Amino acid sequence: MRGSRLRALGPRLRALGADESGFTLIELLSAVIVTTIGVIALITTLDTSRELITYSEKREAAVHLAERELERIQALPYAQVALTATPVTASDAKDPAYYVTGSFYRWNQDPAQGEPSGGPAPRCSGSGAPAAACEPLVVNGGTDVGSAGTVDPTVSTVAQAGPTGGTRITLEVQRFVTWADDQCAACTSPRDYKRVTVAVKIGGRDGLSGIRGGAVKPVVLSTLVSQDRSL
Amino acid sequence: MSRLRAIRSDERGIALTVAIFAIVLIGIFSAVLASAAIRLGDSSSADRDDKRALQAAQAGLSAAFHRLNAQGNVGLANLIDLSQLGVHLECIGLGPVNRLVGLDECPGPAAPGVDGDWEPAGTGTRFRYTVTPVLTGDGCDSPYVASAQDLVSQLTGTLDDLVVRGILRGPANNEDPLFLFRCITATGETLAPDGSVTARVRLQERVASPFGLVANIVGTDEVTVDGLGTVVSRPLGNAVNAAAGVIGTNGKLKVSNGAVVQTDLSHPDPSSSPVELSSGGTHLGQVVKHEPAWFLPRVSPGNSAASNNNGWTGCLNINLLLVHFTGCEYDATTKTLLIHGMSLAGVNSANVVTLRAGIHNYCRVVIDGGLLPTTVLSAQSRVFIDPDSCPASVPAAERGTLRINGRVLFVELGELTPYSGFFVKGTPPGGGPGVRIDGTGIADLQVLKASVYAPETTIEITNGAKVLGAYYGKRVDFKSGASYAALPVLSDLKLNLLGAVQQEYARSAWVQCRATPPVAGDEESC
Numbered sequence: 001m002r003g004s005r006l007r008a009l010g011p012r013l014r015a016l017g018a019d020e021s022g023f024t025l026i027e028l029l030s031a032v033i034v035t036t037i038g039v040i041a042l043i044t045t046l047d048t049s050r051e052l053i054t055y056s057e058k059r060e061a062a063v064h065l066a067e068r069e070l071e072r073i074q075a076l077p078y079a080q081v082a083l084t085a086t087p088v089t090a091s092d093a094k095d096p097a098y099y100v101t102g103s104f105y106r107w108n109q110d111p112a113q114g115e116p117s118g119g120p121a122p123r124c125s126g127s128g129a130p131a132a133a134c135e136p137l138v139v140n141g142g143t144d145v146g147s148a149g150t151v152d153p154t155v156s157t158v159a160q161a162g163p164t165g166g167t168r169i170t171l172e173v174q175r176f177v178t179w180a181d182d183q184c185a186a187c188t189s190p191r192d193y194k195r196v197t198v199a200v201k202i203g204g205r206d207g208l209s210g211i212r213g214g215a216v217k218p219v220v221l222s223t224l225v226s227q228d229r230s231l
Numbered sequence: 232m233s234r235l236r237a238i239r240s241d242e243r244g245i246a247l248t249v250a251i252f253a254i255v256l257i258g259i260f261s262a263v264l265a266s267a268a269i270r271l272g273d274s275s276s277a278d279r280d281d282k283r284a285l286q287a288a289q290a291g292l293s294a295a296f297h298r299l300n301a302q303g304n305v306g307l308a309n310l311i312d313l314s315q316l317g318v319h320l321e322c323i324g325l326g327p328v329n330r331l332v333g334l335d336e337c338p339g340p341a342a343p344g345v346d347g348d349w350e351p352a353g354t355g356t357r358f359r360y361t362v363t364p365v366l367t368g369d370g371c372d373s374p375y376v377a378s379a380q381d382l383v384s385q386l387t388g389t390l391d392d393l394v395v396r397g398i399l400r401g402p403a404n405n406e407d408p409l410f411l412f413r414c415i416t417a418t419g420e421t422l423a424p425d426g427s428v429t430a431r432v433r434l435q436e437r438v439a440s441p442f443g444l445v446a447n448i449v450g451t452d453e454v455t456v457d458g459l460g461t462v463v464s465r466p467l468g469n470a471v472n473a474a475a476g477v478i479g480t481n482g483k484l485k486v487s488n489g490a491v492v493q494t495d496l497s498h499p500d501p502s503s504s505p506v507e508l509s510s511g512g513t514h515l516g517q518v519v520k521h522e523p524a525w526f527l528p529r530v531s532p533g534n535s536a537a538s539n540n541n542g543w544t545g546c547l548n549i550n551l552l553l554v555h556f557t558g559c560e561y562d563a564t565t566k567t568l569l570i571h572g573m574s575l576a577g578v579n580s581a582n583v584v585t586l587r588a589g590i591h592n593y594c595r596v597v598i599d600g601g602l603l604p605t606t607v608l609s610a611q612s613r614v615f616i617d618p619d620s621c622p623a624s625v626p627a628a629e630r631g632t633l634r635i636n637g638r639v640l641f642v643e644l645g646e647l648t649p650y651s652g653f654f655v656k657g658t659p660p661g662g663g664p665g666v667r668i669d670g671t672g673i674a675d676l677q678v679l680k681a682s683v684y685a686p687e688t689t690i691e692i693t694n695g696a697k698v699l700g701a702y703y704g705k706r707v708d709f710k711s712g713a714s715y716a717a718l719p720v721l722s723d724l725k726l727n728l729l730g731a732v733q734q735e736y737a738r739s740a741w742v743q744c745r746a747t748p749p750v751a752g753d754e755e756s757c
Contacts, residue, residue: 024246031250038254045261049268056268056275063279070286109354132351184298193297195290197353219279222353224290226297 055202058169062200062219065158065171069198070221073151073175078227081194082138082149083177093120096174096199096218097155100137102126105176107197107222108133135178135195144179144191151175151196170203180224193226280421283356287419291358294350295415352419360417447494447700448715450707451525451686453482456512459489460695460712479525480505486512490709497521565625566594594621596653597634616665617656628661633683635668635696655685658705664689666704670696670713 073081087105090097099106104124111117112130124134136142140149155172162168175198182192199218349357448454448463456463463478478484479497486492487509495516498505506514561568592615618631633653655665665688682701683690690704695712702715709715 027244027246031246034247034250034254038250038257042257042261045265049264052268052272056271059275060278063275063282067282067286074289107353108351110351182294182297187298193293195353220354221283221286222290222356223286224293224297224352226293 058171058202059219061160061169062171062202063221065173066198066200066219066221069173069175069200070196070223073177073196073198074223074225076150077148078194078225079146079148080150081177081196081225082140082142082145083151083153083175084140084149085153086137086139087153087174087176094217096176096197096201096220099123100176101128101134103137103139103142104128104134105137105178105197106134107176107178107195135180138177138179138194149177151177172201172203174199174201174218193224195222195224197222283353284419284421287352287356287358287421288417289419290352291350291360291417291419292415294358295360295417349420355422356419357422358417358419360415447478447702448707449479449525449703450690450705451481452705453485454478454480454707455485455487456490456492456709457485457487458709458711458713461488461490461709461714462493463709463715464491464493479521481525483507484514485509486514488512492516495519497525499525565622566592566620567625568593568596570596570598592617592620594618594625595629595632595634597636599634599636615654615656618660619657626661628659628663630661631655631657631659631665631688632663633666633685636671637669653683653685655683655688658688664691664706664708666690668692668696668698668713670694 086103087097087100089100092098098120099109101124104126106121106124109121110133111121112133115122115130121133124130128134128136138145138149139153140147153175155174158171158173159167160169175196178195178197179191180193180195181187181190197220199220201218349359352358478492478494481499483505484492484496484498485507487507489511491513493515496506496514496518497520498518499521501518501520505518508514594617596614596616616631616633621630633655653666658665666683666685668691671694683703684701685704687705689706689708690702691708691710692698692702692713692715693708693710695714697714697716699716
């Protein structure tokens with residue numbers, strides 16, 4: 001009896017296995033779902049990668065522009081390394097000009113002694129404190145500055161067109177020149193040499209924003225220019 | 232067999248399998264793309280950090296220069312104690328190194344400054360640097376330290392008690408280092424979130440000797456003294472060291488037509504009979520050996536465009552202070568400086584021009600004493616004359632020339648200021664001597680006390696011109712009653728060559744390292 005039932009089960013299972021009705025739809029739905037998930041993930045990855053690549057490219061361009069601008073200023077005769085006017089203070093803490101306070105500029109935006117870390121460093125006081133981070137701007141007509149300065153303090157924009165038109169990369173260049181007071185024993189002048197700071201903000205088709213609309217830190221290059229170019 | 236055929240013909244699940252396979256492929260592709268994007272992002276971050284570190288290192292060089300110069304007279308031969316500046320000396324693998332002052336060994340770090348040895352250079356960057364003593368040798372990588380004794384002896388003392396060696400020798404005193412230099416190595420660092428980035432800049436400022444007195448007259452190819460009344464002599468009664476020599480040449484010293492040379496000749500090969508006498512020429516002195524052969528490095532104006540541009544803007548803006556009007560003219564179109572002493576002679580009997588300290592650069596210079604003496608007061612001024620900078624409107628024969636005519640008296644502003652030096656680059660493209668000092672028509676004294684360095688052209692001193700000072704040229708020709716007398720005191724002859732002759736301001740290759748060095752602060756691991 002039991003044997004005859006078992007014998008009957010075989011053909012039934014074979015029949016069930018051969019029955020493909022409805023299977024194509026389920027399979028297709030599953031495949032579509034899996035494919036959709038995969039494609040969405042791929043698109044997300046591609047988009048993020050594209051943003052990252054674009055941002056990297058912009059930053060690379062900003063670095064090169066900042067370097068070029070710094071080298072240009074370094075190559076000027078010493079007297080010409082001065083701002084033609086005092087830069088205008090910006091209200092946005094991410095703007096390099098945020099650190100302009102009157103005739104002072106905070107060249108070192110690392111936290112000074114006693115200042116909290118994290119967040120934007122505080123601006124200089126009206127008297128240029130903290131002295132370790134703030135320096136007076138070198139502006140035409142100022143102390144020990146004639147009128148030969150040629151460094152433009154206004155924001156200049158460098159834009160690059162994309163292959164299909166429109167602006168692909170926008171870079172905003174700002175320049176600051178300050179007096180550095182060397183504390184060495186033999187350095188008696190409060191204006192020993194000039195510190196040149198070039199900041200380049202990155203922009204583009206999406207405006208001045210970074211990946212996923214996040215804030216973009218400007219590229220800042222800084223160096224000292226001394227009148228003494230030989231021993 | 233039929234079962235296998237059945238399995239093969241069974242297509243159930245194939246769509247899902249293909250979908251999963253496609254997803255896997257897409258995933259791999261995405262991962263590769265994301266990885267590439269991340270790498271690109273890292274690369275641009277690294278580039279930014281590299282540039283910032285490099286600029287910080289550059290700031291270190293500027294600071295080093297400024298501090299060294301702030302010490303005052305800190306030319307390459309200056310003897311300074313760098314530890315006073317908080318500057319490290321770098322031994323650069325030499326083992327013990329003699330400092331120029333005091334200590335016998337390369338010292339350890341000076342007292343820590345801000346943040347240890349580092350100094351802040353802007354947001355997230357910092358720098359430090361090292362400075363070597365004055366070195367000789369082939370370069371920063373294979374130097375040895377210049378003998379302090381040599382340096383001292385070159386720059387102080389008198390002809391009475393010093394051997395005028397001419398070119399600075401190496402420690403063994405038989406080498407020809409030719410160059411003196413310091414090496415300044417500045418290190419900049421960016422404190423990146425994923426580790427610091429270090430950039431190093433090495434600067435080798437090299438100054439070819441002679442950096443001080445060489446001999447009174449050097450004509451590397453030849454020196455001629457020709458014509459009755461033409462005399463080259465040591466000062467009377469001065470016991471010059473016999474080995475010193477006042478005339479140096481690698482070729483012949485030709486004395487002719489009644490001319491007299493009363494000094495020794497310094498020559499690399501005395502056995503070659505370098506003195507030629509003819510038509511009553513007289514040489515009263517010895518021929519002493521000079522090793523190596525005389526070498527006068529080329530003049531290289533333009534090392535500092537800013538300072539060399541002083542001369543281009545006009546007579547009153549070239550650091551020439553007219554104490555009394557002398558007819559000083561600067562023609563900007565021809566880059567020619569003309570100083571005339573006769574135009575307003577009645578205004579003041581002493582026509583005086585003060586050559587203020589600094590570097591002047593011209594196509595050509597004419598100083599004409601005229602009827603009354605033109606007195607040129609000098610104060611460490613260096614006048615460069617460069618034919619390459621001449622506009623086409625200047626005749627070829629006048630390009631790169633120095634002409635001093637008539638009654639021109641050079642004096643110094645006090646005892647502490649060395650005489651001015653004229654540096655003539657190359658030779659006039661139109662031929663002829665680059666330097667001519669001519670006393671034609673002047674019955675009384677004409678004294679040029681300045682030093683002239685014209686290693687590629689001829690210096691001609693003629694027609695009764697009377698000169699003191701130091702003259703270095705490819706040829707030096709005394710003619711027609713000209714006379715030269717050596718000065719008794721070595722310091723009087725101190726030609727302010729330091730930093731002026733073949734000065735190289737070379738920035739060497741720099742190395743940068745990514746990520747945190749294995750040992751904190753050990754940038755040598757780069």
